[in-house]
Amino acid sequence: MSTDFLTGLRAEARAHADLLRPGALDLDRDPGRARDPVLPWRRFAGLPAEYNPDPLRVRGRTAPLDTCVQQVVAFEELARADAAAALALPGPSMSGFVIGDLAGEAQRRRYWEVVGGEGAWTFFGMTEPSAGSGPAGMSTTLGPDGDGFRLTGTKRYIGNGARARIGVVFARRHAGPLGVVATLVDTARDGFTAVPLPTTGLRGLELSELRLAGVRLDAGDLLGRGRSATRQGMWAATRTFHRYRPVVAALALGVAQAGFDLVTGVRRNPGGPARAVLDDWRQRLLGTRALVLAAARTADHDPSDGTLASAAKLRATRLAEDVTTGAVRLLGPGANWEHPLLDKLVRDARGFEFMEGTGNIQRLTLAAGYLRGRLTDVRAA
Ligand SMILES: Cc1cc2nc3c(=O)[nH]c(=O)nc-3n(C[C@H](O)[C@H](O)[C@H](O)COP(=O)(O)OP(=O)(O)OC[C@H]3O[C@@H](n4cnc5c(N)ncnc54)[C@H](O)[C@@H]3O)c2cc1C
Structure with a gap:
């Protein structure tokens, strides 16, 4: 491009x-x-x-x-x-990747007719109150029920959950990492409820809790049917994370840039230490933007490689936190009261640390990628 x-x-x-x-x-x-x-x-x-x-x-x-390249620039x-x-x-957000990887033709039509036709919100239901987003402890189950299934469990911190019409829920069908499957769930089904959670940052996203009280599903709701056990729920979820992390990084970068814009709009001719801080931020914004773009290119080329995506998310998240909290210091006492937008930016920036895996998880992915030699050709990415 x-x-x-x-x-x-x-x-x-x-x-x-x-x-x-x-x-x-x-x-x-x-x-x-x-x-x-x-x-x-x-x-x-x-x-x-x-x-x-x-x-x-x-x-x-x-x-x-x-x-991913177009998305990071726009977002x-x-x-x-x-x-x-x-x-x-409204739109597919993360669940659209799972549909792209796992859905059959009828499921694809069902999903896109709702999302594209009427303009619906969707969700990606992975994280749980007691197990977090790791699959090992996932307790939501998809159990047999006559000629169909019952979906039972709780998902928490699910973006747009309470306003969604349709989404993807990950659930355990068998023990072990290959026992997690993805299901396509209409929120109008009996037994499905979603409630918004009180949050501090990124409040517009309306993080929600999904309560799945034996939601009845049939074979047509199972994503990835007929695929091998290694090409099921966790495979698609991992590829989704690798493709969406650069977008999360781009969102964090946008927040960092907004913090920088706000400070430079208020302090037009800073001197001394303030100028040095702003120069440093300017360089880091440029460097992080290049890294996010490289990560997006890798994600488009090979969604199985999340190394750069983790690096970009780590770097952009830290920058968003540094710039927004640093902006409060630079603008002095009362800055949050005087600039309500800055107060919002500080709160929003914190959200990225947890979204799509914490910094420690990104460091682990980055280290694993480095040891596999995946960072040797970043400039070509
Ligand atoms: C704004 C926002 C939007 C979100 N949207 C969604 C969504 O749409 N769908 C969804 O399913 N979830 C969503 N989440 C949830 C999010 O994906 C998880 O909260 C996130 O992945 C962290 O996982 P966790 O809660 O399991 O924390 P954990 O991974 O359990 O982490 C808890 C703490 O332990 C540390 N830790 C964990 N493992 C290790 C390790 N191996 N080594 C060192 N330290 C470790 C972490 O760094 C962290 O400090 C969202 C969260 C936020 C904040």
Whole structure:
């Protein structure tokens, strides 16, 4: 993809981001406002062409946002206005990757007709209250029930869960790592309830708890049917993480950039130590942007390799925290009161640490990738 095209895409996304900025604090106060998106969301949802009558256009060409590279460029700009609003847009989000990897034709149609047709929110249900996002302790089960199944358990910290129409729930069918399967669940089914959780950062995303009280599923709801045991739930989940982590990194980068914009807007001619801090941030923003783009290129080329994705998420998350908390120090006592947007940025930046795996998990992935020699050719990525 040419640099020229990506520059045009960035400019388009920036123009759209201007629509999000004025409502950022209102959405933070009242996440319910996301139900009425101010953005033409189809342009940013990465919908398949046949379900998207209104794709983003860049210099006369369609930008379908169906690659990680296009997504990181566009979502950084949206996050520079409001990361929570970007995450709260209707669309496939993470569950779309699982559909792409595991769904049969009928399931694909069922999913995209809901998501593309009516404009629905979706969810990706992995994390659990007692087991976190690690599959080893997953306690949500998919048990047999006559000619079908029953889905039982609780998922927590699920983005857009309480407003979603359809989503993917990971559940255990057998013991062991290969016993986790992915299921396609309509939220209108009996036994499904979702409640929003009180949160501090990224409030517009409406993190939710999903309660699955024996939700009845049939064979048509099982994703990955007929595939080998090694190409089931955890395989698709891992590939999803590797492709979505660069996007999370881009969102964190957008928050860092927003913090930098805010400080430089208030302190136009900083001297001495403040200037040195801003110069350092400027360099780190540039370096992190290059790393996020390299990670996105790798994810598009080989979703089984998450090494750079982890590096990008680690670096961008740290930068977002450093810039937003550093901005409070630079602007002095009362900064959070004087600049409510800065207060929101500080809170939002913290959310990225936990989203898609903590820093320690990224370090482990990065170390494993390094030991396998996956970081030798980063410049070519
Ligand atoms: C904004 C946001 C959106 C989210 N959206 C979703 C979603 O849509 N769907 C979903 O399923 N989940 C979602 N989550 C949940 C998120 O993915 C998990 O909270 C995250 O992956 C952390 O996993 P965990 O809770 O299992 O924590 P753990 O992995 O248990 O970590 C707990 C602590 O232990 C440390 N730790 C864990 N393992 C190790 C190790 N091996 N070595 C060293 N330290 C370790 C961690 O660094 C951390 O400090 C979201 C979370 C947030 C904050």
